[in-house]
Amino acid sequence: MRYLVRKILSLVVVLFFASIICFLIIHFIPGDPAQAMAGPGVSAEDVEKIRVSMGLDRPLVEQYITWMGDIITKGDFGESLINQEAIGPLMAERFANTLILSFCGIFFAIIIGIPFGIVSAIKQNSFIDLATMGFSILGVSMPIFWISLILILIFSVNLGIFPATGSGTVMHLVLPTIAIGLNSLAVIARMTRSSMLEVLRQDYIRTADAKGMPYSTVILKHALKNAMIPIITTIGIQFGYLLGGAVLTETVFVYPGIGRLLVNSITRRDYTTIQGCMLVITGLFVILNTIIDLLYHYFDPRIKKA
Amino acid sequence: MEDKNIVLEVEHLKTSFFYGKKEGKAVDDISFKVKKGEILGIVGESGSGKSVTAMSVMKLLGNTKGRVVGGSINFMGRDLLAVSDKEMRQIRGKHIAMVFQEPMTSLNPVLTVGEQIAETIVVHEKVSKKEALARAKELLDTVQIPLAEKRLGEYPHELSGGMRQRVMIAMGLCCNPDLIIADEPTTALDVTIQMQILELFKKLREQYELSIILITHDMGVIAEMTDRVMVMYAGCMAEYGDTATILKNPRHPYTKALMKAIPRLDEKQEYLDAIPGVIPSIFNLPEGCRFHPRCRLATERCRKERPDAFTVDGRTVCCFKAFEEVKESL
Numbered sequence: 193m194r195y196l197v198r199k200i201l202s203l204v205v206v207l208f209f210a211s212i213i214c215f216l217i218i219h220f221i222p223g224d225p226a227q228a229m230a231g232p233g234v235s236a237e238d239v240e241k242i243r244v245s246m247g248l249d250r251p252l253v254e255q256y257i258t259w260m261g262d263i264i265t266k267g268d269f270g271e272s273l274i275n276q277e278a279i280g281p282l283m284a285e286r287f288a289n290t291l292i293l294s295f296c297g298i299f300f301a302i303i304i305g306i307p308f309g310i311v312s313a314i315k316q317n318s319f320i321d322l323a324t325m326g327f328s329i330l331g332v333s334m335p336i337f338w339i340s341l342i343l344i345l346i347f348s349v350n351l352g353i354f355p356a357t358g359s360g361t362v363m364h365l366v367l368p369t370i371a372i373g374l375n376s377l378a379v380i381a382r383m384t385r386s387s388m389l390e391v392l393r394q395d396y397i398r399t400a401d402a403k404g405m406p407y408s409t410v411i412l413k414h415a416l417k418n419a420m421i422p423i424i425t426t427i428g429i430q431f432g433y434l435l436g437g438a439v440l441t442e443t444v445f446v447y448p449g450i451g452r453l454l455v456n457s458i459t460r461r462d463y464t465t466i467q468g469c470m471l472v473i474t475g476l477f478v479i480l481n482t483i484i485d486l487l488y489h490y491f492d493p494r495i496k497k498a
Numbered sequence: 499m500e501d502k503n504i505v506l507e508v509e510h511l512k513t514s515f516f517y518g519k520k521e522g523k524a525v526d527d528i529s530f531k532v533k534k535g536e537i538l539g540i541v542g543e544s545g546s547g548k549s550v551t552a553m554s555v556m557k558l559l560g561n562t563k564g565r566v567v568g569g570s571i572n573f574m575g576r577d578l579l580a581v582s583d584k585e586m587r588q589i590r591g592k593h594i595a596m597v598f599q600e601p602m603t604s605l606n607p608v609l610t611v612g613e614q615i616a617e618t619i620v621v622h623e624k625v626s627k628k629e630a631l632a633r634a635k636e637l638l639d640t641v642q643i644p645l646a647e648k649r650l651g652e653y654p655h656e657l658s659g660g661m662r663q664r665v666m667i668a669m670g671l672c673c674n675p676d677l678i679i680a681d682e683p684t685t686a687l688d689v690t691i692q693m694q695i696l697e698l699f700k701k702l703r704e705q706y707e708l709s710i711i712l713i714t715h716d717m718g719v720i721a722e723m724t725d726r727v728m729v730m731y732a733g734c735m736a737e738y739g740d741t742a743t744i745l746k747n748p749r750h751p752y753t754k755a756l757m758k759a760i761p762r763l764d765e766k767q768e769y770l771d772a773i774p775g776v777i778p779s780i781f782n783l784p785e786g787c788r789f790h791p792r793c794r795l796a797t798e799r800c801r802k803e804r805p806d807a808f809t810v811d812g813r814t815v816c817c818f819k820a821f822e823e824v825k826e827s828l
């Protein structure tokens with residue numbers, strides 16, 4: 193319980209600093225946001241007016257407090273510089289899409305990666321082991337966009353099974369899920385294998401065998417539960433990567449997630465939207481990490497004492 | 499098997515470890531019997547093959563490079579070397595239980611004590627989890643763990659080494675086994691805890707007519723605890739028979755050396771100061787009698803030939819010198 197409180201406190205502190213950095217970005221990147229918003233060929237006076245109306249003339253601290261205050265109290269992330277659309281609802285919608293894609297990706301990676309990792313470990317150096325490990329080296333070394341293109345080429349262009357771009361149906365999710373999940377699948381399979389191999393050498397596994405536990409119980413209960421500790425961490429980190437990696441995948445598959453929103457906003461110099469997206473993405477990372485720590489905690493009772 | 503009273507009979511057991519082309523003979527022709535309700539001691543320095551003998555009987559070498567290469571293991575009329583992995587899992591934990599040397603690492607760190615005992619009962623006796631937990635609590639009482647109810651919900655790291663070993667013993671007892679193999683169950687524990695655990699074994703033997711194989715490197719424990727004893731050296735049997743007979747009149751030079759080295763229980767001293775040299779590696783075993791490089795009585799014959807077992811006043815000895823001595827005294 194004290195652990196939980198401590199974790200949440202540190203979460204708040206980290207979020208605070210992250211928000212400051214996101215906020216300041218707008219002032220660090222080249223180009224004047226007021227100028228950018230006004231567009232080319234606008235008089236200096238008009239630019240100045242825009243600056244005042246956006247509050248960009250006020251002290252930084254005040255700007256920050258206004259910005260954060262609106263976000264915290266009203267969930268208001270401001271308006272897009274380009275089309276004055278409210279950023280909050282836009283991000284929420286896009287973010288939901290990203291979450292769906294990332295969850296599909298990590299789910300795909302877990303349900304295939306863990307079983308293959310386990311089989312690899314218990315049949316060490318067998319054909320299945322070598323095949324899995326060979327595949328996972330391939331999986332780790334292939335860049336996502338390249339996987340995406342290959343998948344599109346095979347399954348959309350040649351076989352015509354799945355649509356190449358867009359969203360809205362389950363079919364639309366299949367290729368991006370595989371593209372985004374393949375790397376993680378490889379990483380999770382490798383982690384599962386090495387973690388299982390480590391655990392299987394432990395004395396308590398010998399004990400489980402010595403008291404006549406069925407083989408499946410020894411592997412799935414006694415070994416896997418211990419092996420899960422580092423695997424969970426890996427899954428968490430991979431999920432973070434997926435959320436981040438979604439940026440690329442979303443772009444290739446023209447999938448309307450928050451990553452694509454961020455990329456589009458950057459190309460359009462839509463500073464307020466960039467700020468919002470960054471805050472959401474970093475915030476997510478930090479919260480995710482906390483959740484991983486808490487899960488870790490659940491799986492390893494030894495930490496509870498500390 | 500003729501004698502209904504014999505629980506385990508091991509004959510000419512040979513177990514080797516294979517690394518590439520090299521064979522390391524960890525156990526090389528060992529025979530012994532365990533009768534109902536008896537405590538058999540296996541004693542020898544570290545590395546003499548005691549644990550490998552135990553693991554061979556339990557058929558727990560699967561995760562190692564070792565395998566049984568000869569002999570037979572007969573447990574209550576069943577040839578253990580012939581049973582399948584699945585059948586062996588039904589025997590282990592139910593009919594033969596094992597307590598290991600390492601109480602700190604032998605319990606699963608992520609399962610509660612209650613769970614680890616109860617699951618064993620559930621697997622072997624097909625009772626409900628609730629009933630199994632109730633029995634687990636009784637078992638903790640039996641092995642004299644205070645606050646048993648509370649301990650059931652605790653994790654191994656919350657217990658001391660002595661408590662963990664008691665949990666291991668409770669786990670071993672949970673299905674009323676016919677045989678418990680205790681592999682140096684007290685070596686890792688403090689002296690006072692050591693005595694308590696040994697007392698516990700004695701009590702359990704009486705209470706349940708349990709047969710116990712007690713492995714130790716300590717002749718003091720052998721004297722205190724066992725009915726019969728097998729002295730092992732470098733995978734071979736040195737001397738085997740009635741504990742009282744052997745302690746009163748040891749015949750094998752190695753047994754004599756071990757007895758001189760009985761550590762006093764109140765001080766922690768390296769045992770075997772009495773014998774110079776160290777036990778050989780299984781990949782580099784000496785010719786002839788394996789003990790000859792360290793034996794003061796070794797002759798040319800000892801260096802070349804391996805001594806056969808012979809029996810004298812109810813105990814078996816493997817030593818040329820001992821044989822001569824017996825012959826002369828006749």
Ligand SMILES: Nc1ncnc2c1ncn2[C@@H]1O[C@H](COP(=O)(O)OP(=O)(O)O)[C@@H](O)[C@H]1O
Nearest residue numbers: 515524543544545546547548549550551562780
């Ligand atoms: N897994 C293994 N691989 C190779 N050698 C082993 C293995 N386990 C035990 N040995 C060797 O077998 C011999 C007997 O070991 P062990 O039975 O553990 O001795 P003890 O229990 O009497 O101390 C030792 O020389 C040891 O090095």
Ligand code: SF4
Nearest residue numbers: 787793800817818819
């Ligand atoms: S056979 Fe020879 S070397 Fe071996 S114990 Fe007897 S006297 Fe010593």
Ligand SMILES: [Mg+2]
Nearest residue numbers: 548549681682
């Ligand atoms: Mg040992």
